[in-house]
Amino acid sequence: MIKLHYNYKDLFRSTRLGLSIKKMFVMLCSILAGVLAYGIFTYIAYMVNGSSFSLIWSTYKFIPVPVFGYTALTWYAWLIWGIGAVLFFIAFIFGQTAVAKITFEQLKGNEFYEMKESVKYSFKYWKSAFLAPVTLVILIALMFLGAFIFGLIGRIPYFGPLFIILLIVPIIFGALFTVYLMIVLFVSMFVSPVVTGTSKSDTFDTLFEIFSLVWDHPWRLVVWSGLIGALSSLGFFVFSIIVKYTLEITRWALSVWNNGTWLKIWSNGFYFLPPVPAYTLSEKIAGYVFPFMLTMHNYSGGNWAVAFTSVILGLLFYVIGFTVVSYFVTSWTAGLTILYINLVKMKDDVNLLEEKEEEFDEIEETNETTEEKKEEDKK
Template sequence: MTGKKVSERLHFDFRDIFLASRLALSGKTIMAQFIGLGVGYLLWLIFTYLAWLLSGLGLSQTWGLYGFFPILDFSFSGTPAWICFLIGNLLFLLLWLLSSTAVAQLGFRDLLGDPFYPLTHGYRFAFKSLPTLVFTPGLILFFIVLILLFGVILGLVGRIASIGELVFSLVYLLPVFPVALALAYIILNFSVSLFFTPAVVATARSDIFDTIIEIFTTVWRQPWRLLVYSGLLYAVAKSAAFVFAYFCFRAAQFVHLSCGLLMGEKLERITATALNYLPRESVIFSYFTNLSPRIRFGFHLPESFHWGPLGGPENVAAFLLGLSFIVIFFFVISYFLATFSVGQVLIYLNLVKRKDDKNLLEEEKAKAPSTTPTNEVTSGSFE
């Protein structure tokens, strides 16, 4: 596609969504998502362990029950434990927003013909945009809480003897019901903002209020395209992640077969123990090892086999190998999330073109008309 203008790289319809898996299949892009996922999960893991500790469960007990993945049971006891768990979830969400913005920026620069845009610059942009990333959904959530608070106040008025129920009945049609209807719409926009804000910030360079306006106008003016494109993007990301996971699985098998010729039973013992560090029984793991929950098409790890106690060096080797398997698993998840992040950029570029007749790629190119010779040569490598 060399020689075409920037505006000609996209069709500005559903066909662009299929570019997401290809744009995300880059070591730099996957690593950008992996950094946020890894750091975010590590913080979440620490605070989840603290929550279990505050609930009266010791560290050794928690490790014996859950290992690296305490994701199947959240029956904490006591308010401090739940607060600790909530902090961990908020930190994970923050890291996810940062990494998604960095990936969205990398994808946007790639579409502009700058495939050598550094990963560090992507994260620098993400941290610079941190107030917008936090306060865009934060302000929308504030309005939701404010409206709900008025509902609580109305409920208190309704408790007044004799006149409370009368007041409630009089104001129900106007203004209570229209406000409740608006609340449902605001909640929808809040949900969209959690996924869409990184794409808007990366492409439009918008501040907090501009980002909120963009999200609301997009949901209002292009709801069906947003819904259909998002569903298509999910299918693309899921299929691409499954294929990537399958190749990782086969690569691990090749390593096992070649090294097992000489290592023999020792490798079998180490591998069987190392695989137990993965969350093999969780929904998340089966999600990436199967194409669809309703279609029995996927791959499965070998069944657990008890080899008896391992020696000291073998235990250490199994632990290190287990960490390697976890890193590979996180890379698969990172590719899925990176495809989703880049796809959101493609969706937003399409929707802005539809609702405002604006080509954000052309506008960004006009702001910085000079590019390096290398970028000019490689700028059309998407078809």
């Protein structure tokens, strides 16, 4: 078992723990699966909206990203796009849960915990990590619905204003609770996979832990999460620069004796990359790390071998790019896993790394055996 200090010093392990082939591969596969689902539904949304396939391809390539406030889509097109976005979020949550489980086992001293075991675990418990924020969204929506109903009652002549002023204090407290729920929702978007990955919790237990963290350690949660974000971002930029110059060296080395053919293939590979979404932050990041994504690249024709190689290289660029992103996510998730373990130690005086899972496993095996016997008796 890795010895922890149970304070902020442990968070500096996040970038090192994130640099793991197992974790990055699991996260990469999850991101690719999510992007595939997102891309299919987004293409359908744009085509339902009236755009042709060729226009979508020439504008966005494999990953269409609508710009809010600029892209004009009908409500049903936005709904289809939303389904794709939710599927991506599910795949992302799935990957984070598996990464958190691998990190948790590594901290316990189990360096040989297998990827397939983490995937099995994530298949079993990802719903808790996903349904926790969904439950909060439903609660917040109900609170707003109640506020709208009170607003309608307030429109009733004479009675309405008197009714509202009598209940103004509960209404204000309800609004305050709604703000609190929104804060918890924001935290749950990041912490839910970690809670699920370190403890076999259901949706209720996951929500309880998140509420407890926000209430008991709000400042540690904010400051430590900020530190993890800074460390993960630093690791991301360093890794991005390394990958950038690795690609530059590869391009140069292969083009020295290649008579220009490889440069044509290389440029064609960039042609398949999507443009950076028109948001200030994404453009600034791309300007420092991947400046070639800020310009559109032309496709140069050639024989079938050049065309085939260009497509394969373009797809490889996607994999490389998402590999860099997966490192940021694994570092972030590893840091949050340490954060959660430390905060549980502080608030409950419980060391999760010393908790034994045998009792829980025995209970699960007993339940499975009982169910199998019942099925056999029915037969």
